[in-house]
Amino acid sequence: MVTNLYENVIEVSQLGVQYDNKVWGIEDINVTFKKGKLIALVGANGAGKSTFLNALCGLMKPTTGDVFFNKDLINRNTPFHNIGWSKQTHAIDWYVNVFDNVVVSARLAGKSRKTSKIDTLAALDLVGLLEYKDRDVDALSGGQQQRVQIARALVHHPDIMILDEPTTGLDAESSEKLLSHLKEKANKGGLVIVSSHDLNLLDSYCDSVLLLKQGSIVAYEPITKFISRYRDKEILTIEYEGELAELEKFKLEAIEGVVTINDLKPLVIEIKRNTPIGQIINTLDSLVFVIDINRTSPGLREAYLEVARAREEV
Amino acid sequence: MMKNDANFVNTKTFRKGTHFHWAKTLILAENELKAVWHNKPLIVNAFLNPILYLIFFMAGLRGMTGGIIVNGTEVDFLAFTLPGILMMLVISLMGHTVYRSTIDKRWGLLGYKFMNGISPLSYVTGLMVYPFFVFLVQGVLLAVLSLFYGISYSITNLLLAISLGIVGIIFWCSLGIIITTRINDYHQRDIVLGLMTLPILFTAPTFYAIESAPVYIQFISWFNPITYQVTAIRSLFLGQPDIMMIIISTALSIILLILAVRLIAKAELVSNEH
Numbered sequence: 001m002v003t004n005l006y007e008n009v010i011e012v013s014q015l016g017v018q019y020d021n022k023v024w025g026i027e028d029i030n031v032t033f034k035k036g037k038l039i040a041l042v043g044a045n046g047a048g049k050s051t052f053l054n055a056l057c058g059l060m061k062p063t064t065g066d067v068f069f070n071k072d073l074i075n076r077n078t079p080f081h082n083i084g085w086s087k088q089t090h091a092i093d094w095y096v097n098v099f100d101n102v103v104v105s106a107r108l109a110g111k112s113r114k115t116s117k118i119d120t121l122a123a124l125d126l127v128g129l130l131e132y133k134d135r136d137v138d139a140l141s142g143g144q145q146q147r148v149q150i151a152r153a154l155v156h157h158p159d160i161m162i163l164d165e166p167t168t169g170l171d172a173e174s175s176e177k178l179l180s181h182l183k184e185k186a187n188k189g190g191l192v193i194v195s196s197h198d199l200n201l202l203d204s205y206c207d208s209v210l211l212l213k214q215g216s217i218v219a220y221e222p223i224t225k226f227i228s229r230y231r232d233k234e235i236l237t238i239e240y241e242g243e244l245a246e247l248e249k250f251k252l253e254a255i256e257g258v259v260t261i262n263d264l265k266p267l268v269i270e271i272k273r274n275t276p277i278g279q280i281i282n283t284l285d286s287l288v289f290v291i292d293i294n295r296t297s298p299g300l301r302e303a304y305l306e307v308a309r310a311r312e313e314v
Numbered sequence: 315m316m317k318n319d320a321n322f323v324n325t326k327t328f329r330k331g332t333h334f335h336w337a338k339t340l341i342l343a344e345n346e347l348k349a350v351w352h353n354k355p356l357i358v359n360a361f362l363n364p365i366l367y368l369i370f371f372m373a374g375l376r377g378m379t380g381g382i383i384v385n386g387t388e389v390d391f392l393a394f395t396l397p398g399i400l401m402m403l404v405i406s407l408m409g410h411t412v413y414r415s416t417i418d419k420r421w422g423l424l425g426y427k428f429m430n431g432i433s434p435l436s437y438v439t440g441l442m443v444y445p446f447f448v449f450l451v452q453g454v455l456l457a458v459l460s461l462f463y464g465i466s467y468s469i470t471n472l473l474l475a476i477s478l479g480i481v482g483i484i485f486w487c488s489l490g491i492i493i494t495t496r497i498n499d500y501h502q503r504d505i506v507l508g509l510m511t512l513p514i515l516f517t518a519p520t521f522y523a524i525e526s527a528p529v530y531i532q533f534i535s536w537f538n539p540i541t542y543q544v545t546a547i548r549s550l551f552l553g554q555p556d557i558m559m560i561i562i563s564t565a566l567s568i569i570l571l572i573l574a575v576r577l578i579a580k581a582e583l584v585s586n587e588h
Contacts, residue, residue: 011322054583054584055325056325057325057429058325058326058328058329058429059422059425059429059583059584060583060584061326062325062326066324066325066326067324067325068322068323068324068325069322069323069325070321070322070323071320071321071322071323072321074323076323076327076328076330077328077332077333077431078332078429078430078431079325079328079429080426080429080430080431081430081431083429085426085429087422089421089422090421091421091422091423091425091426092421092423093345093349093417093421093423094417094421095349095350095352095353095417096345096348096349096352097352100345100348104341104345105430107341108338108341108427108430108431108432109430136352
């Protein structure tokens with residue numbers, strides 16, 4: 001794994017990408033990625049996540065600025081020997097089978113035919129596609145096709161992984177398994193950058209969060225620090241029987257300590273920290289039959305939504 | 315930041331300096347052959363084409379004409395048109411390169427291959443392996459079939475003609491890649507290819523002696539690469555090598571190959587196909 005003296009794996013300086021229509025996809029990005037980290041790249045659709053990742057691994061030429069990789073990890077002529085890369089859309093050769101789509105990555109990374117075969121079978125096993133190895137890729141489901149891409153990104157055991165929405169189309173179990181594997185890789189000194197809209201999953205596994213909005217970095221910090229900024233709030237999730245009308249939502253919002261109502265069924269209420277919930281329950285009891293109440297501190301998802309909302313207000 | 319820091323490498327240099335690499339070219343070629351093997355109807359079509367051209371088209375036309383005069387010697391119509399059929403096959407193989415390079419562009423595999431150290435020259439030659447292979451088999455198939463029609467030829471001349479046909483494949487497959495890099499729209503590309511193929515084939519001495527054609531076709535033929543290619547192949551097949559035509563057709567292939575390599579090297583790696 002990573003043995004070099006330098007902590008910094010990738011350094012990004014004033015990176016900007018302007019599309020053909022003159023719109024800036026990303027602008028003035030300055031960031032450093034260190035080894036041993038699993039980084040969550042989050043942002044709304046069109047925030048510039050894919051453009052950033054494409055520019056990051058050299059697939060898209062920056063209009064401004066530069067991306068530098070640690071020389072000890074990257075061979076200039078064959079960068080993907082040590083980068084595992086997976087696109088948001090399926091970069092798949094539809095005319096070769098599952099096994100051949102993956103094995104070619106190992107072969108191009110310089111592994112022997114025999115080692116490539118062993119590693120390919122291991123990678124397919126990891127993503128749960130071993131029994132489909134001889135299948136046509138177009139005969140697989142969307143999630144399985146996504147897994148082919150992931151297997152190809154993993155097969156040559158790269159130190160750096162750049163994955164654009166790898167959990168799209170994956171079931172919960174596969175997503176957990178993938179993130180767990182990526183976490184293990186980061187723990188061994190690798191660098192993993194993963195974009196996803198599954199914020200709860202990212203919350204469980206990632207070390208840091210990089211939030212992009214309209215092509216610019218809004219936040220880049222450890223997830224715990226990112227969330228702690230919003231620790232003055234708590235989330236009440238209430239299961240109930242019956243119906244709550246829109247008008248009754250206003251009644252609840254008027255209660256002291258209630259910040260906002262995020263959802264009606266189940267009822268998700270954001271409240272100020274340490275707010276007594278007696279009045280909320282009493283009000284609800286008069287309207288519906290309460291089954292279960294769950295009080296939690298906000299996670300990445302809530303913090304992310306908070307930042308997104310705050311920015312919109314500005 | 316550390317632009318001159320020796321410990322870091324700029325992504326802008328990733329694509330520069332990737333050199334032709336035999337092992338990687340062979341891996342790519344193997345992958346291409348697997349992709350074709352996967353598409354059985356394509357293989358059947360590739361091997362039926364020469365048979366059908368010869369049996370139904372050329373043999374039918376042969377009944378209408380006795381022979382054609384080439385350099386003062388009367389040559390059987392089939393012997394005259396056999397290089398023309400070879401040329402038709404060469405052009406039809408361009409479609410394969412267009413199709414595969416389009417898939418690579420459309421699905422982001424081009425970027426994937428380049429970032430894995432496939433040089434532009436490796437990429438272009440890797441895509442040509444299947445056309446080379448198929449053309450060899452098609453050429454041999456045609457040669458064997460033509461024996462049943464009483465055509466005689468020297469094996470050496472046949473092999474030389476097929477070899478020049480392979481040089482022709484370099485031209486047409488390079489052109490296919492160039493078209494793919496320049497046109498990002500599927501329909502537009504199909505229209506261009508469709509409109510291009512027939513006029514190019516019929517404004518060259520593919521199936522007739524150019525001297526017998528109207529003056530305007532004779533004029534156009536000078537700007538048609540097939541004129542040089544088919545004349546060169548025919549001259550080798552008939553045992554009367556036309557050195558100038560051979561040199562011109564080889565030079566055309568080299569020029570197009572260089573152009574294709576240069577253009578694919580600068581191609582966008584993030585798909586803009588639609």
